[in-house]
Amino acid sequence: MQQLHSPWRHLFPGIQHLSQAGQVWLDSAATAQKPQVMLDALLQHYQQGVANVHRAQHQPGERATIAFEQARQQAAHWLNAPSSDCILFTKGATEGINLLSHALAGQLKAGDEILLSGYEHHANLLPWQHLVQRQQLQLKILPVDNHGTIEIAHAADYFNSRTRLLAISPLSNVLGQLHYLVC
Numbered sequence: 001m002q003q004l005h006s007p008w009r010h011l012f013p014g015i016q017h018l019s020q021a022g023q024v025w026l027d028s029a030a031t032a033q034k035p036q037v038m039l040d041a042l043l044q045h046y047q048q049g050v051a052n053v054h055r056a057q058h059q060p061g062e063r064a065t066i067a068f069e070q071a072r073q074q075a076a077h078w079l080n081a082p083s084s085d086c087i088l089f090t091k092g093a094t095e096g097i098n099l100l101s102h103a104l105a106g107q108l109k110a111g112d113e114i115l116l117s118g119y120e121h122h123a124n125l126l127p128w129q130h131l132v133q134r135q136q137l138q139l140k141i142l143p144v145d146n147h148g149t150i151e152i153a154h155a156a157d158y159f160n161s162r163t164r165l166l167a168i169s170p171l172s173n174v175l176g177q178l179h180y181l182v183c
């Protein structure tokens with residue numbers, strides 16, 4: 001069988017180190033290994049005088065702010081976002097989805113419905129469950145078949161005029177199923 005290796009694997013010293021010890025890293029959703037270029041940038045950030053972004057007028061503060069904003073612009077470009085203002089950095093998925101669920105709260109009213117899939121990680125379940133409880137919304141779970149695939153034929157039955165939000169992961173790290181959604 002043909003071996004498919006990521007062309008980026010060699011850029012991650014952690015992956016190489018683990019590989020020499022016979023280990024394969026499969027837990028990137030929890031903790032991603034970092035590429036050398038990121039490790040270098042972090043080291044440089046501390047070595048050249050560390051400072052907060054958007055706080056100070058001294059040189060390291062200005063340097064950090066410029067680097068931070070450039071990263072935001074690059075992320076926006078990469079994600080096809082209309083503006084870098086759309087990009088928020090959070091320290092993880094749980095924090096990000098909690099932030100989103102609180103931000104959307106004002107736009108939802110009792111009886112509105114939120115759709116998730118049956119294979120979501122807690123990070124994409126608990127924030128919505130809390131929102132549903134706080135605002136008397138309805139949570140609906142799209143069924144998953146024995147192969148871990150969303151049952152598309154039945155999924156349409158779960159959408160109606162009160163559906164406000166669909167929050168599903170395209171790739172489950174529990175089941176390994178990749179879902180392409182064509183809207």
Ligand SMILES: Cc1ncc(COP(=O)(O)O)c(C=O)c1O
Binds near residue numbers: 029030094095123173
């Ligand atoms: C699939 C998946 N999603 C989300 C999370 C939570 O990520 P975070 O620690 O960034 O909140 C994890 C953590 O293990 C995960 O495995």
